[in-house]
Amino acid sequence: MWAYFEKYHYKLTEALSEHLAIVGLTLVISVALASALTLAIMRSPGLSAIVIRLFGSIYAIPSLALFAILIPFTGIGMKTAVLVLVLYNQFLLIRNFIAGLDSVDPQIVEAAAGMGMPPLRILFRIKLPLAFPVILAGIHLAVISTIGIATIAAAIGAGGIGTILFDGMRTRNPVKLVWGTILAGGLAIIANLALIGIEKLAARRFHYDGNAPGKP
């Protein structure tokens, strides 16, 4: 174990940084795309349902199959991997973005509109802050899901932690398999803990539970 680490740690760090690059790029594009799509469809519950169902069926396609099917169009490598991961995330993100916006008490929105708040200000000052916990929960899911599925992207030459796992399987090298698992699992666990922390901070910042400091 340690011998492998001492000899090949550059391989492990390289795989980890590739993995982080895929996950990071995927998340930035995913959140931007999901936000734009949510803004476009949020006014129509019917259209929202159709879009969510569409991405739901894409989400149901096994990742290896989706990677394979896209190779003729976008080739092998990181580009295809990020494309697939972004597509998967749209389901998790848009579903939660819409659910979050819908969860805001309509009475509060009506009060805002009735007092003369312009629609964009209602969105940014009222709806988004109040929907934020649910939006954050969607991003949380997307991060964990992306870290996991990205390991499979190594099968189409995208690099990342999956490379070590696939190498280990091919060469029947348990040390590589264990290191790959530790990296992938550890990354997911650390990301999960960090996101739980952010969610707690956000809840305290926005006082959703009413337990602000100085409560009598």
Added chain:
Amino acid sequence: MIAISFDGVVKRFPGAARNAVDRVSLEIEEGELITVLGASGSGKTTLLKMVNRLFEPNEGTICLFGENIMDKDPVKLRRGIGYVIQQIGLFPHMTVRENIATIPRILKWDRARIGVRVDELLSLVNLDPDEFRERYPAQLSGGQQQRVGLARALAADPAVMLMDEPFGAIDAINRSNLQDELLAIHGKHKRTYLFVTHDVAEAFKLGNRVLVMDGGRVKQFDTPQRIVDDPADDFVRELLASSGGRHGQSARVGN
């Protein structure tokens, strides 16, 4: 000066069997406190929400101070109208100060002016500014929340106030106090109030005129005293009988 006028106003909701508001025509003078009394489904809330264009009439015209409200930008129109609703309606992620400052901020008042105004309004609704300014709505009782709702609606000193069963969820003692405070505030500033309620005693206590509605139509629109003395029809008579022995209160409004 006529503050609010309805002329042949009809509101139909798609798929509804009858008109929610059916050919309502009436005029409200500046400075009046009108209570709109009716059961649920009587059209009272619909009538109220047409004044700030949360609903738009299918027929007829509504004018504020002689100007047709359909000729105005709805967002700008609403800034001149205070709006208070029953269920909280306060923004839970903002402090009392931020809630009250919502419209002054949009109107780009300077910080100092907003600060002075917030404290002034909190005092007006009998909340100690130093104690309540930085609290969040979840840290307030129902009655305190409703006071903040009232202060927020009054922030930019609107000429017209719309109140939709604001005290509906408040216990009897607090409710009575809030009613007295509302009368005091109205007496001080003489803005025009339209106050929706299903509580007969409340309608007769607060309104200098009471608008009795049923099935989308105006049954009677008169001072409490004259409604008691001369109910327009059996519906109004039964309404008065159902509240039982409240008539004494109407003496206050007879002035």
